[in-house]
Amino acid sequence: MSLELTRNFSIIAHIDHGKTTLSDRLLEFTQTISEREKQDQLLDAMDLERERGITIKSHPVSMYYPAKDGKTYQLNLLDTPGHVDFSYEVSRSLAACEGALLIVDAAQGVEAQTLANLHLANEQELTIIPVINKIDLPSADLPKVHKQLEDIVCIPAEEAIPASAKNGIGIEDILEAIVERIPAPVQPEDNKLRASVFDSVYDNFRGVVSYVRVISGSMRRGTKIKFFHTPNNYEIKEVGVFTPAMTKRDELVAGDVGYVIANMKSASDVKIGDTMTESSNPCSDPLPGFKEIQPMVFAGIYPVDTSDFEALKAAVAKLQINDAAFSFMAESSAALGFGFRCGFLGLLHMEIIQERLRREFNMDIISTYPSVIYEVSLTNGEEIIVDNPCMLPDSQAIQEIREPMVRVYIMTPGDYIGDLMKLVMDKRGEMENTETIDDLRVMLTCNLPLSEILVDFNDRLKSMTRGYGSMDYEHNGYRAAKMVKMDMLIAGEPVDAFATIVHRDKAESYGRKLATRLKEVIPQQLFVVAIQAAIGGKIIARESISAMRKNVTAKCYGGDISRKRKLLEKQKKGKAKMKAIGKVNIPQDAFIRVLKND
Ligand code: GTP
Numbered sequence: 001m002s003l004e005l006t007r008n009f010s011i012i013a014h015i016d017h018g019k020t021t022l023s024d025r026l027l028e029f030t031q032t033i034s035e036r037e038k039q040d041q042l043l044d045a046m047d048l049e050r051e052r053g054i055t056i057k058s059h060p061v062s063m064y065y066p067a068k069d070g071k072t073y074q075l076n077l078l079d080t081p082g083h084v085d086f087s088y089e090v091s092r093s094l095a096a097c098e099g100a101l102l103i104v105d106a107a108q109g110v111e112a113q114t115l116a117n118l119h120l121a122n123e124q125e126l127t128i129i130p131v132i133n134k135i136d137l138p139s140a141d142l143p144k145v146h147k148q149l150e151d152i153v154c155i156p157a158e159e160a161i162p163a164s165a166k167n168g169i170g171i172e173d174i175l176e177a178i179v180e181r182i183p184a185p186v187q188p189e190d191n192k193l194r195a196s197v198f199d200s201v202y203d204n205f206r207g208v209v210s211y212v213r214v215i216s217g218s219m220r221r222g223t224k225i226k227f228f229h230t231p232n233n234y235e236i237k238e239v240g241v242f243t244p245a246m247t248k249r250d251e252l253v254a255g256d257v258g259y260v261i262a263n264m265k266s267a268s269d270v271k272i273g274d275t276m277t278e279s280s281n282p283c284s285d286p287l288p289g290f291k292e293i294q295p296m297v298f299a300g301i302y303p304v305d306t307s308d309f310e311a312l313k314a315a316v317a318k319l320q321i322n323d324a325a326f327s328f329m330a331e332s333s334a335a336l337g338f339g340f341r342c343g344f345l346g347l348l349h350m351e352i353i354q355e356r357l358r359r360e361f362n363m364d365i366i367s368t369y370p371s372v373i374y375e376v377s378l379t380n381g382e383e384i385i386v387d388n389p390c391m392l393p394d395s396q397a398i399q400e401i402r403e404p405m406v407r408v409y410i411m412t413p414g415d416y417i418g419d420l421m422k423l424v425m426d427k428r429g430e431m432e433n434t435e436t437i438d439d440l441r442v443m444l445t446c447n448l449p450l451s452e453i454l455v456d457f458n459d460r461l462k463s464m465t466r467g468y469g470s471m472d473y474e475h476n477g478y479r480a481a482k483m484v485k486m487d488m489l490i491a492g493e494p495v496d497a498f499a500t501i502v503h504r505d506k507a508e509s510y511g512r513k514l515a516t517r518l519k520e521v522i523p524q525q526l527f528v529v530a531i532q533a534a535i536g537g538k539i540i541a542r543e544s545i546s547a548m549r550k551n552v553t554a555k556c557y558g559g560d561i562s563r564k565r566k567l568l569e570k571q572k573k574g575k576a577k578m579k580a581i582g583k584v585n586i587p588q589d590a591f592i593r594v595l596k597n598d
Helices: 019-029 047-052 082-096 111-121 142-153 171-181 306-322 347-359 415-427 456-462 503-523 562-577 588-595
Strands: 008-014 061-066 072-078 099-105 125-133 194-203 209-218 218-220 224-228 233-242 244-248 251-254 257-262 276-277 297-303 326-333 337-344 365-367 374-378 383-386 398-413 430-436 439-447 471-481 485-488 500-503 529-537 539-544 578-581 582-588
Touching: 008 019, 008 111, 019 061, 019 099, 019 244, 019 471, 047 374, 061 171, 061 233, 072 171, 082 194, 082 347, 099 142, 099 171, 111 125, 111 142, 111 398, 111 471, 125 142, 125 171, 171 562, 194 306, 209 251, 218 233, 233 251, 297 306, 297 347, 306 326, 306 337, 306 347, 337 347, 347 365, 347 439, 365 562, 365 588, 398 415, 415 430, 415 439, 415 456, 439 471, 456 471, 485 503, 500 503, 503 529, 503 539, 503 588, 582 588
Parallel strands: 008 072, 008 099, 099 125
Antiparallel strands: 061 072, 194 209, 194 276, 209 257, 218 251, 224 233, 224 276, 233 244, 233 257, 297 337, 297 365, 326 337, 374 383, 374 398, 398 439, 398 471, 430 439, 485 500, 485 529, 529 539, 578 582
């Protein structure tokens, strides 16, 4: 297919505005899939994605559309993940396109996430085609959405295409607009191979499958290739396109979107955003926009049963072969035994990995509190990076700690502004901007520490706004903050699993909360046990567990012998699963109960 007849585009939408339904309609209209073949939500392939109803991985697809001008066009749709954890992948997919459909729900209007993704599309200078979906709904309000498009997104209302993905309205108009408004890929200057890798997946049988957009040159089975950011050379085994199933082709040429299988064995062999070129006749420079993916959130993952360590090791290694953005290192904890310090792109990515360990590998795991990465300047002039609270040096050795910040966009009905401002302050954030969107809604822009939105920010936002608020965020550099390491001591011994890096002003309340919770789960001992939260040598919170009487059967007044025997047996069994912290015996599941409580 010649370049003039090729269009590469992507779809930007807020969750539930109808991206998947609309994609399916486009595929049906172009007879890429027939009604009979169609299984619900075809593009969302992974089970987990289907359950949660969100798109995690991009699935490109090529379709052929006979346009009204009498020519048949090849339309390549690059689906994008809809979550900020994967915003780098979104940006690489968008970079491989010339245009994007911006879907807005006719009843809901523009949402925070729409804006964040639109921002990425504008950076790539894409042509935007606004589509107002769900016009069949009685609550659809076209004039309102038109006004929002003009006011917030700065797109003339007459450019918007009204549609109903559900009822098949507006589908042909959308296809015509793709052909007419989105420019064809630009003719390359030379004929050297340049292909941008916008995603990759791991297949158990075929190894790494790279998803590419060919910018210039061509490639086929036998072509020897290399990359700019990984060292090895590979030979291509197969190339093809997505129709939407992977379909083998003889070659991929400039303008094509397709897949490449070479002898790559692990997801880390190819980096998303890298440029693929020919080993013997390489292009001189990589395509712009490559970034090394950095994990932003870290947590320890431990087997609940310590004898499962080897199985867990095999499982995390296997997951990493699939997912280069996931990293791990062995670590050990006095409380939890042997496990791994794992790095994730964000909280959703962390949940996905934990869920896969449970489901696909049948692992019973426990994870420690998530932590972000701190930049630390030491008094000796050294700069270090700390992702594990236990690794933070003594406060005397530290000159400054900087924490990662995020810019958060919150869309909310105006009534809740006051409450939300309080929430932002409570989370150590500040407001940057308040903008009125329409009669009802306001968009707040604020700057917050990443660590503060990790755990319950979104949940609190949702409950405060009765579900009407939405949020999205982007990374916003590092900022110095009064962070300290807080230890939890049980009978004078620090317990590593509970060490955290907290803001100095929040340490007392957090320490108290944790001490109270530990008091609830640690059984009485033969002596008084102190539970303390400490910063350096200074105790900032304290609880104590009173001593118990020695005879566990003492509380059985009735003298029922079988009951006494049961209690003694239970005590014996309990001992086997005890962890000794200093002279205190604590059941392993006490730690797990505290960690799971959050
Ligand atoms: P994510 O994958 O979570 O980003 O969602 P999505 O944007 O792909 O939305 P999806 O296509 O799954 O649609 C969300 C809901 O809206 C589903 O229940 C659809 O049936 C419904 N829906 C989609 N298009 C229309 C439409 O035109 N009219 C109406 N009434 N409902 C629609």
